[in-house]
Amino acid sequence: MAASSVSAMSPLCSLIAVFLLVTRVKGGASPPHILLVVVDDLGWSDVGFHGSKIQTPNIDKLAAEGVVLDNYYVLPICTPTRSALMTGRYPIHTGMQHFVLYPASPYGLPLNFTTLPQKLKESGYATHMVGKWHLGYNKWAYTPTYRGFDSFYGYYNGAEDHYTHKVWDILDFRDNKEAVRDLEGRFGTFAFAERAKEIIKSHNSSNPLFLYMAFQNVHGPVEAPQKYTDKYSFIEDETRRTYAGMVDIVDEAVGNITEAMKDAGLWEDTLMVLTTDNGGGTCDHATSPLDDDDLSISIYEGIALRAGDMKLLMSVGNDTWFKPPELGGKPDKKQDIPHGKYEEIDWLATATKGTGSLLDVALYNITADPTEHEDLSEKLPDVVKALQARVQYYMKGAVPSLYRPNDPKAFIKAALDGVWTPWED
Numbered sequence: 001m002a003a004s005s006v007s008a009m010s011p012l013c014s015l016i017a018v019f020l021l022v023t024r025v026k027g028g029a030s031p032p033h034i035l036l037v038v039v040d041d042l043g044w045s046d047v048g049f050h051g052s053k054i055q056t057p058n059i060d061k062l063a064a065e066g067v068v069l070d071n072y073y074v075l076p077i078c079t080p081t082r083s084a085l086m087t088g089r090y091p092i093h094t095g096m097q098h099f100v101l102y103p104a105s106p107y108g109l110p111l112n113f114t115t116l117p118q119k120l121k122e123s124g125y126a127t128h129m130v131g132k133w134h135l136g137y138n139k140w141a142y143t144p145t146y147r148g149f150d151s152f153y154g155y156y157n158g159a160e161d162h163y164t165h166k167v168w169d170i171l172d173f174r175d176n177k178e179a180v181r182d183l184e185g186r187f188g189t190f191a192f193a194e195r196a197k198e199i200i201k202s203h204n205s206s207n208p209l210f211l212y213m214a215f216q217n218v219h220g221p222v223e224a225p226q227k228y229t230d231k232y233s234f235i236e237d238e239t240r241r242t243y244a245g246m247v248d249i250v251d252e253a254v255g256n257i258t259e260a261m262k263d264a265g266l267w268e269d270t271l272m273v274l275t276t277d278n279g280g281g282t283c284d285h286a287t288s289p290l291d292d293d294d295l296s297i298s299i300y301e302g303i304a305l306r307a308g309d310m311k312l313l314m315s316v317g318n319d320t321w322f323k324p325p326e327l328g329g330k331p332d333k334k335q336d337i338p339h340g341k342y343e344e345i346d347w348l349a350t351a352t353k354g355t356g357s358l359l360d361v362a363l364y365n366i367t368a369d370p371t372e373h374e375d376l377s378e379k380l381p382d383v384v385k386a387l388q389a390r391v392q393y394y395m396k397g398a399v400p401s402l403y404r405p406n407d408p409k410a411f412i413k414a415a416l417d418g419v420w421t422p423w424e425d
């Protein structure tokens with residue numbers, strides 16, 4: 001195995017939307033099957049159809065046949081984005097806006113919010129989830145099979161090792177509710193793709209299928225089997241080369257899964273969506289649209305609201321590394337975010353409390369100025385006013401973050417069971 005680890009715990013590593021790829025092959029009278037693929041932390045420039053040297057022939061083909069949404073928005077990190085994906089609600093409305101969940105975080109996506117699989121089940125779907133949950137597991141009620149999924153095969157947390165399936169040195173892998181203890185040494189993607197294939201194969205095609213394929217790739221620790229990194233020997237940087245292998249293997253898995261859907265006769269009536277949860281983390285040597293600026297995980301934009309051509313920024317930190325590059329902001333990518341700064345990931349906290357001096361407002365015409373260099377806020381005060389009013393509207397529904405520090409009881413339960421396990425039941 002060719003493995004290199006950048007940092008033991010790097011859910012810190014993230015940024016900005018990559019792309020959403022939608023492909024619908026054919027319409028039918030019954031609801032379509034849905035294949036929802038999330039590639040964790042995939043960098044913007046790390047797919048073939050964005051010009052990468054990393055080979056992603058399967059994803060490229062889907063992009064060519066589908067619709068590419070190159071310009072849509074997600075949250076800057078995992079848990080908030082996934083909470084939105086599962087509920088259709090912005091994290092400020094569910095309390096999930098504060099950073100990512102840790103293995104001992106005593107909270108999760110509140111149980112009173114209906115999830116996407118719950119809704120799909122009401123419409124007759126079989127619902128299956130493979131991969132990363134990261135929306136809480138302090139009680140069983142928070143885990144996938146209690147949140148609308150018929151089956152779950154994967155892990156509750158983030159940033160676990162791809163071979164040992166451990167996070168913070170403790171196993172995190174489940175088949176439904178059962179701990180999976182015999183995968184040591186097997187690179188996770190193979191197990192995930194294989195489970196997806198089994199689900200597809202055994203699915204009764206007269207019923208609609210919802211498969212949520214939440215890949216562990218290409219999140220750190222940066223690890224990949226040598227077979228997949230060898231073809232990138234032209235990449236000198238070892239971490240970047242390994243990262244390339246991780247992208248390569250996830251593309252192969254996407255190919256295998258879509259092939260399985262074809263073999264099962266499902267594909268012609270499948271809606272497939274492929275997205276990332278936030279985009280590439282430079283600490284994992286992924287790329288981001290702001291590559292040159294080395295920005296990883298941040299909401300350096302403060303509050304951002306997009307309406308048509310126009311994008312409003314408010315409350316942009318002006319004395320931190322979240323400062324926009326055009327104002328001289330230059331974050332230090334080697335430095336983790338100090339704990340006090342987590343609040344700045346929290347939209348509401350940023351807006352209401354702020355930290356240091358804030359740049360009040362900026363306005364860009366994204367169509368004319370996609371890299372956001374010409375601030376039009378003084379030229380177009382009415383647009384600013386209208387968008388600010390809209391921000392106020394959203395703010396009215398904002399709830400405080402549910403964040404609570406790690407619960408020591410979680411560690412005790414995990415140590416006893418040898419696997420991260422709900423500890424509050």
Ligand SMILES: *[C@@H]1O[C@H](CO)[C@@H](O)[C@H](O)[C@H]1NC(C)=O
Nearest residue numbers: 093094110111112113114399
């Ligand atoms: C869920 O409960 C929270 C906290 O009581 C509340 O703010 C929210 O509106 C509730 N959501 C739904 C969908 O009922």
Ligand SMILES: *[C@@H]1O[C@H](CO)[C@@H](O)[C@H](O)[C@H]1NC(C)=O
Nearest residue numbers: 124202203204205206207208
């Ligand atoms: C598949 O599902 C349909 C509709 O629910 C049912 O009539 C049929 O018996 C099922 N086929 C198998 C092989 O279970």
Ligand SMILES: *[C@@H]1O[C@H](CO)[C@@H](O)[C@H](O)[C@H]1NC(C)=O
Nearest residue numbers: 189190193194249252253256
């Ligand atoms: C894809 O399928 C091939 C053929 O079965 C297999 O050798 C390969 O390991 C699979 N790749 C992944 C990532 O699952």
Ligand SMILES: *[C@@H]1O[C@H](CO)[C@@H](O)[C@H](O)[C@H]1NC(C)=O
Nearest residue numbers: 318319327356357358359360
């Ligand atoms: C932002 O920082 C610059 C440079 O330090 C300073 O001149 C400016 O007044 C600050 N703006 C605000 C809104 O705090």
Ligand SMILES: *[C@@H]1O[C@H](CO)[C@@H](O)[C@H](O)[C@H]1NC(C)=O
Nearest residue numbers: 308309310365366367368369
């Ligand atoms: C934004 O720029 C585009 C392209 O130059 C232009 O067509 C459009 O009218 C502008 N939008 C606004 C709201 O000014």
